[in-house]
């Protein structure tokens with residue numbers, strides 16, 4: 001592996017304090033895939049780049065590769081989110097955590113980078129819950145975990161009725177092939193899943209979503225992501241608390 005410094009556009013997924021004055025961060029870059037790095041001295045008040053290293057920031061950055069972890073040399077802002085409301089932050093954190101869990105370091109995937117930029121822009125403009133679910137489904141597709149929805153994953157018959165979603169088979173299972181311990185998946189939930197996978201983020205069209213289908217899709221999606229990554233999502237707890245609060249307010 002080359003030890004020369006490299007430059008890339010990055011999108012910050014997660015930041016945490018490190019030692020006394022440093023920051024540890026994970027980002028997704030345009031040309032180098034996921035990168036974990038240390039920004040030394042980033043927490044000093046006078047650090048010129050320290051304040052730029054925050055969740056969901058888009059930066060142009062230069063790194064020095066290390067044996068165990070890369071080091072940030074310098075960076076400048078491409079786009080810094082304005083004050084993010086707590087709901088946007090909660091949904092944004094779910095997208096960021098799933099991205100981190102589904103991707104590997106040193107595996108460039110420009111499609112994922114572009115998807116993140118579009119998704120975070122849309123979070124401020126459209127229904128955050130729908131944008132998040134659509135982004136997670138698109139991430140699964142980009143990372144090679146496309147849910148199989150065109151036919152039953154076991155008998156390959158066309159889907160015409162309500163059925164199930166098999167985590168192990170990674171797709172729809174008709175009622176005849178199901179053992180019974182799979183997750184329920186109605187034909188409308190399957191259609192919603194397809195609509196959200198194909199949603200055009202450059203000009204998102206409006207469509208009607210029913211609450212029951214949305215909840216069924218969420219249940220399938222989060223269990224499928226857990227099944228593929230074997231990592232539970234910490235950000236979902238926070239989102240759950242936020243959603244409770246909003247539900248109580250209505």
Ligand SMILES: [Zn+2]
Pocket residue numbers: 152153154155156157173174175176177
């Ligand atoms: Zn079948």
